[in-house]
Amino acid sequence: xxxxxxxxxxxxxxxxxxxxxxxxxxxxxxxxxxxxxxxxxxxxxxxxxxxxxxxxxxxxxxxxxxxxxxxxxxxxxxxxxxxxxxxxxxxxxxxxxxxxxxxxxxxxxxxxxxxxxxxxxxxxxxxxxxxxxxxxxxxxxxxxxxxxxxxxxxxxxxxxxxxxxxxxxxxxxxxxxxxxxxxxxxxxxxxxxxxxxxxxxxxxxxxxxxxxxxxxxxxxxxxxxxxxxxxxxxxxxxxxxxxxxxxxxxx
Amino acid sequence: xxxxxxxxxxxxxxxxxxxxxxxxxxxxxxxxxxxxxxxxxxxxxxxxxxxxxxxxxxxxxxxxxxxxxxxxxxxxxxxxxxxxxxxxxxxxxxxxxxxxxxxxxxxxxxxxxxxxxxxxxxxxxxxxxxxxxxxxxxxxxxxxxxxxxxxxxxxxxxxxxxxxxxxxxxxxxxxxxxxxxxxxxxxxxxxxxxxxxxxxxxxxxxxxxxxxxxxxxxxxxxxxxxxxxxxxxxxxxxxxxxxxxxxxxxx
DNA sequence: GACCTTTGTATGGTCAGACCAAGAGCTGGA
DNA sequence: TCCAGCTCTTGGTCTGACCATACAAAGGTC
Numbered sequence: 001x002x003x004x005x006x007x008x009x010x011x012x013x014x015x016x017x018x019x020x021x022x023x024x025x026x027x028x029x030x031x032x033x034x035x036x037x038x039x040x041x042x043x044x045x046x047x048x049x050x051x052x053x054x055x056x057x058x059x060x061x062x063x064x065x066x067x068x069x070x071x072x073x074x075x076x077x078x079x080x081x082x083x084x085x086x087x088x089x090x091x092x093x094x095x096x097x098x099x100x101x102x103x104x105x106x107x108x109x110x111x112x113x114x115x116x117x118x119x120x121x122x123x124x125x126x127x128x129x130x131x132x133x134x135x136x137x138x139x140x141x142x143x144x145x146x147x148x149x150x151x152x153x154x155x156x157x158x159x160x161x162x163x164x165x166x167x168x169x170x171x172x173x174x175x176x177x178x179x180x181x182x183x184x185x186x187x188x189x190x191x192x193x194x195x196x197x198x199x200x201x202x203x204x205x206x207x208x209x210x211x212x213x214x215x216x217x218x219x220x221x222x223x224x225x226x227x228x229x230x231x232x233x234x235x236x237x238x239x240x241x242x243x244x245x246x247x248x249x250x251x
Numbered sequence: 252x253x254x255x256x257x258x259x260x261x262x263x264x265x266x267x268x269x270x271x272x273x274x275x276x277x278x279x280x281x282x283x284x285x286x287x288x289x290x291x292x293x294x295x296x297x298x299x300x301x302x303x304x305x306x307x308x309x310x311x312x313x314x315x316x317x318x319x320x321x322x323x324x325x326x327x328x329x330x331x332x333x334x335x336x337x338x339x340x341x342x343x344x345x346x347x348x349x350x351x352x353x354x355x356x357x358x359x360x361x362x363x364x365x366x367x368x369x370x371x372x373x374x375x376x377x378x379x380x381x382x383x384x385x386x387x388x389x390x391x392x393x394x395x396x397x398x399x400x401x402x403x404x405x406x407x408x409x410x411x412x413x414x415x416x417x418x419x420x421x422x423x424x425x426x427x428x429x430x431x432x433x434x435x436x437x438x439x440x441x442x443x444x445x446x447x448x449x450x451x452x453x454x455x456x457x458x459x460x461x462x463x464x465x466x467x468x469x470x471x472x473x474x475x476x477x478x479x480x481x482x483x484x485x486x487x488x489x490x491x492x493x494x495x496x497x498x499x500x501x502x
Numbered sequence: 503g504a505c506c507t508t509t510g511t512a513t514g515g516t517c518a519g520a521c522c523a524a525g526a527g528c529t530g531g532a
Numbered sequence: 533t534c535c536a537g538c539t540c541t542t543g544g545t546c547t548g549a550c551c552a553t554a555c556a557a558a559g560g561t562c
Contacts, residue, residue: 123370176359176367
C-alpha cells in the first residue's frame with residue numbers, strides 16, 4: 001500500500017524507506033480490505049495495538065490521525081460502546097473535502113472541471129431518466145419551485161443550484177457518481193458565487209435561462225427519455241460556463 | 252491549551268470540543284489560505300512551531316500527519332533546501348488512496364463503480380480521439396505490445412491493463428478525469444487480480460478478447476473517431492464485467 | 503426499593519524529554 | 533585540489549507520565 005511495489009531496475013531497489021506510522025496504516029488497511037475490520041468495528045486501544053505491533057503509542061496515534069483525517073477512523077474517549085477508535089462509515093464528506101481541496105487549489109483548469117462535470121452528470125441524467133423514483137422527481141420539483149422565487153438572492157440561488165445538481169446525481173442512484181458530482185459542484189460553489197455577483201445586471205437573464213434549463217431537464221427525466229436528459233444536461237452545463245467567462249481557473 | 256475553552260454562558264452551546272492538533276491545522280490553513288504559505292514554502296521546524304504555538308511537539312506532528320495524509324504537506328529530514336516540512340502540490344496519490352479505501356470498504360456496489368468508470372473513460376476516449384499526441388498513442392501501442400507476450404502472468408497483465416486505462420485517461424488530457432479514473436482503476440486492482448486468478452482456463456480466451464478490445468480502441472483514437480472510441484471503450488468495460496460475475500461487491 | 507451521588511476504570515488527549523538517523527555543509531589533512 | 537569525516541539541523545521514534553472524558557458499578561439517601 002505504501003506505493004512501493006516493484007521497480008527493480010538492475011536488481012537495485014532504492015530501499016523503500018517506510019516510516020513506522022505508515023506500516024501501522026498498512027496493517028490497518030490490510031484488516032479493512034481483508035474484511036476483518038468493517039464499518040463500526042472497534043480497533044484495539046492505542047496502548048494495546050502499540051504493543052501488539054511492537055511500536056510506540058505515538059506511532060499508532062500518528063497513523064490513526066492520518067486515517068481519521070481521511071474519514072476512515074473515528075476517535076472518541078470514554079468507556080461506552082461508542083467509545084474508542086472505530087472504523088467510520090466513510091461518508092462522502094471526506095471524499096468531498098479532498099476533492100474540494102484539489103480543485104480549490106487551482107490544480108485543475110476550469111475546462112477540465114467542466115468536462116468532468118459533463119461526463120458525470122450525463123451519466124446521472126441517464127440513470128435518473130431510467131429509474132428515478134417519484135420522490136426523487138418531487139424533490140427536484142420542489143427545488144425548481146423554490147428557485148422561482150423572484151426575491152431570491154444570488155447566494156441562495158447558488159445553494160439551490162448546487163442542491164439541484166446533487167439531487168440529480170442522487171436520483172441517478174449511483175452513490176459513487178453522486179459523491180464525485182457533489183465534490184466537484186461543492187468545490188465550485190465559492191467561485192460560482194463570485195461569478196454570480198460579478199454578473200451585474202445580466203444576472204436576471206442568466207438565472208431565467210438556468211431555471212428553464214432545469215425545468216427541461218426534469219421534464220426529460222419524467223418522460224424517461226435518457227438520451228434527451230443527457231443532452232439537456234450537457235447543454236445546460238456547457239452553456240452556462242460559456243456565459244461566465246470570468247471564472248478563470250477554478251480556484 | 253489543553254482544551255479548556257469553557258464558555259459557560261447561560262446559553263446552551265454544544266461545546267465544539269477542538270482538539271489541539273486541530274487548532275494547529277487551523278493555524279496552518281490560515282497561513283495557506285492567507286497566502287503567507289504557498290506551494291514549496293517551508294514551515295518552521297516542528298520544535299519551533301510547537302513553541303510558537305504553545306503546544307507540544309507531538310501535537311504539531313499529529314497535525315502535520317493529518318495534512319500529509321491529504322497530500323498538503325511533504326516532510327523530509329536533513330538540512331538541505333528540500334528538507335524540512337514544506338507545502339506540497341497536491342498529487343493525485345491522496346485521492347487515489349482515499350478512493351481505494353472507499354471501494355475497499357465496499358461502500359459502493361460494483362455496478363456503481365463500473366458505471367463511474369464508463370462515464371469517465373468515455374469522456375477520456377472522446378478527448379483522446381480528438382487530441383491525443385503521437386507520443387500518447389505510441390505509449391499505448393507499447394503497452395499493447397507488451398500485453399501480447401504469451402508468457403505474461405495474470406498479475407502482470409493486470410498491472411499493464413491498469414496502466415493502459417490510466418494511459419488512456421492521460422491521453423485525454425484532462426487531469427481531473429485522469430486522476431479519478433486512476434483512483435477507480437487502482438481501487439479495483441486487487442479484486443480484479445483475484446478475479447483473474449479465479450478464471451481458471453477461461454483466462455486465455457478472455458485475455459485475448461481484452462487485447463483485441465484494446466487494439467480496437469487505440470485504432471479508433473488514431474482515426475480520430477470520437478464516437479467510435481467512446482462506444483468501444485464502453486463495450487470493452489461492460490463486456491468485461493459481464494464475463495466476470497465473481498467479483499460481487501468490489502471489495 | 504427507587505433514585506441520586508460518588509467512586510472506579512478504560513480510553514483517548516497532551517505533554518516533556520530523550521535519543522536515533524538522514525542529509526547538507528563545513529573543515530582539515532593528504 | 534579533493535575527499536574523508538565531523539557537525540548541525542531536522543524529522544523519526546520511543547518512553548513514561550498525567551489530564552479529561554464518558555460510561556459503569558458501588559454506595560448512600562429518602
